[in-house]
Amino acid sequence: MAKDELQGALDLLILKTLARGSVHGYAIAQRIQQVSDDVLRVEEGSLYPALHRMEQADWISAEWRVTGTGRRAKYYKLTAAGRKQLVHEEEAWSRVAGAVAKVLRFA
């Protein structure tokens, strides 16, 4: 389970971040790091493969826009399928987290 679930966790973090609006890859990594108080750092080596995989799966779509500093950047946003996937992943995560919590309490 471990590997799938961890990958599921990265997908969930990205999807959740994108649920608030369209952003580019760098911003996704930054936001996850800030919101988690520097506990979760997303490696570039994991981030971009994940983004490209989710794009292939049609959960997210991308377009090129110019940033505030005048640079071209690739902005990602959720698709309808991505929203459904987010709900699904959130449920899955709470179930696993709940299960882990139970084990920690009673084992």
Next chain:
Amino acid sequence: MRLWKRLRSLVGRSAQENELNDELRFHLEMKIDQNIAAGMSPDEARYAARRAFGNAGLKREEARTMWGWNWLEHLGQDLRYGLRAMRQSPGFTAVAVLSLALGIGANTAIFSLVDAVLLKTLPVQDPQRLVALSWASKGWPEGVLNGLSGSMYPDGAGRNVSPSFSYPLYEQLRSQNHVFSNVLAMSGNSSELNVGYRGEPGRANGQLVSGTFFDTLGVLPALGRSLSPDDDRADSSPAAVISYGYWDRRFGRDPAIVGKTITLNSVPFTVIGVCPQEFFGVQPGKAVEVWVPLHQQPRVEPRWSPRADPGNAASTARSSLFEARKRWWVVMVARLRPGVSEQQARAEAEVILQQSIASDVKAGTKPETLPHIQVTAGSKGLDDLRRQFSKPLAILMAVVGLVLLIACANVANLLLARGTSRQKEMAVRLAIGARRSRLIRQLLTETVLLAALGGLVGLVLAFWSTDLLVAFMSSGSDPVHLTVTPDPWVLGFTAAVSILTGILFGLSPALRSTRLDLTPALKESSREPAMSSGRRARRLGIGRTLVVAQVSLSLLLLVGAGLFVRTLTNLEGVNAGFNERNLLLFGINPTQDGYKGQRLAEFYQELLRRVAAQPGTRSVSMSGATLIGGGFSSMSTFVQGYPPSQGDKDGGVSAYNNDVGPNFFETLGIPLVLGRTINDRDTSAAPKVVVVNQEFARQFLGGSPVGRRLGFDGKKSSGDYEIVGVVAGAKYDDLRRDVPPTVYMASLQDPDGLGTMHFEVRTAGDPNQMIPAIRRVAQDMDSNLALFDVRSQVGQIGETLFQERLFARLTGFFGVLALLLGCIGVYGVMAFAVTRRTREIGIRMALGASRREILDMVLRETLLLVAIGIALGVLAALEASRLIASLLFGLKPNDPLTIAGAALLMVAAAVFAGYVPARRASRVDPMVALRYE
């Protein structure tokens, strides 16, 4: 949608590549900005950002993996890289591709024969629904069968099997069965026909077939119409169908041939159709050129097998083959009705057969001695060729398989040696983040590419050699016509073999050269391997194991080749009992032009006189069967006063017999031992005489043979012939068989029994130079008669040895090839070892070892490897050669001389191969060697 995206990502590859680069660069720039904002200098900021970012190439690679076309992209890269690597080492590439091409080419060539002989289905409609009928019985089916034309052979279970049936059974089967939609019958023997067209004689391979032949097979004519049941009645007007090939060769594809008249054995026939190009009949290897309705048999082949039932010769000749229940001569192929299984068909055909023979079965006959129907798949046609060649082809396939293994071992060895020089490259690539699986895949792509190139060259070699192989399979009297074409099966086989060999010889070197200790590999020079000493031993170990395997396989093939070559020389050295030099043979059948009885005898006497008068003729005679021609005649012979005790039921003994003309023994050079030979006074007017050979006299006569009497038509006939002479033994049909007890009759004493005769002309010079003169003599006597089987006696004996020659040549060739590849292997591994031990050798010499000692040291090592290989090879040869025991003559499969000879040859070749590197080792200059690294 997803698929579309994937496809787009394949097509818009470079645009997407640029986007990915842009995206990652943006990420990096944002990081740099952030670092500057945190107070770093721009340079520091850039450096820190890059360090945090890590291996950009690897990241790109990982993101790209998500696009899903990576494998294709990698394949392209690997192929490009592989081609580049090949160009960089052309010597290595040439040796590797050549060894593989020889190995794969040999396999493809033999497999294309296997394909043509064993695998191809008939070019007819829905061949899977065709079945061939045959019968099997224990022993000869007493009472129900008097004469059999066609083939008969033992199956593995002690029964006789034959595909020949009586014509009445064919009629019954056709009218009474509910399992076949159609049944065809044809003569079991195809026959050479004299074909006249516009007054010119020629010969063609003809077959008598029922009117249902083409309908049953579903073969539609390319031109005109095919035979129908209406053409196959006793009163039908004579019609014939010709093959496409014959139409091409003889008639220049004249479309107006349909409706024209040709003569077959002097009987006029109308050509009604031409078969499609690919159709050759139903016997693979035998190309029929003219198909004639069965009911034309009395006109085309009036004297068919006249002596098959000598006791009954007169009655058989009178009763038609189409009514005789006990003459079995037609072969049947049937088409199953839809939904009917082979078992159902067999059951019903069996009932019809038993009904057909019931009235001839004597009471108390055991059921297993009666014939029982067998139904076999007919999709590949009749199985004569398959029976004859399936074992030889299996052996050859095994031989070429071993050659390919040796070639693989060779290339693997070369790759191992090359792997050492590429270690640094591998180390660098591993260090900058290449995964091991990726490198292995790339190395395998390279080796498969090598194998594919080898396969392509091999394919060319194979198609050069297949015509030669088919020619090897033919003996002049029994030519094999096979169209060996590069069909999908053969191409698929070659492709599969190439890829498999690529993986086979590439896997171990690939695994080995990517298992590295990185740091030393990068630090040290490419010559010194970056491995612990244990690993080094193992690597040399694998090379040595490969060489031992090569030597043992090569020895196995050499022993096989030696056995076959010695079999051939044994056979060629057999004393046939007559002088085969300067002897010209030809056959003639004047009965085809209406000669019979006394007129026929006079024709032969005149022909003998005219040939004898030719300059260059020393003497001439004739006989029913030529010697060492594969054909023979054998009859129950009743000798007066033998056996002494009347134990046997009828007292007949089995002996070979031959009808011979005057001067036969003088012409062939068979020495007379007692009495006199047969001369030109032995005619129908004189008392009937025979000459027997010493073998006959020894077994059945005893005492003084001359003057004793014998006969051929039961006990009461044993006074018919007087034995007037005894001659020395001469081989009859086959060099391999011992001289059989033989009775020679005087052919001119029985004009009514005369048929086809073969002439033997003893010439003063080269017999082949007499051929035009002899043809002229025959033409002058009757221009309608063509000579056949015209060849020298030496040539005829050669033809009966064709299979032995085939084996001797092919296994000899492959044996030498294996020896060569084995030597390259020995040379390669020893040269490699010497290079790696240069420093050690230098030290030894510095410490006082002489050149001689170094030479001995390396040679000793070579010999040790070769000795192990030979020991294993001898063990394998002792096991494997038992499989070919039945193909050998005059020696045992474990023949010590052959094995010793092969081992000696192997040692000599290996020492030669090992001497070159050993000499190089002994020439090492210690000063240079010590500074070597």
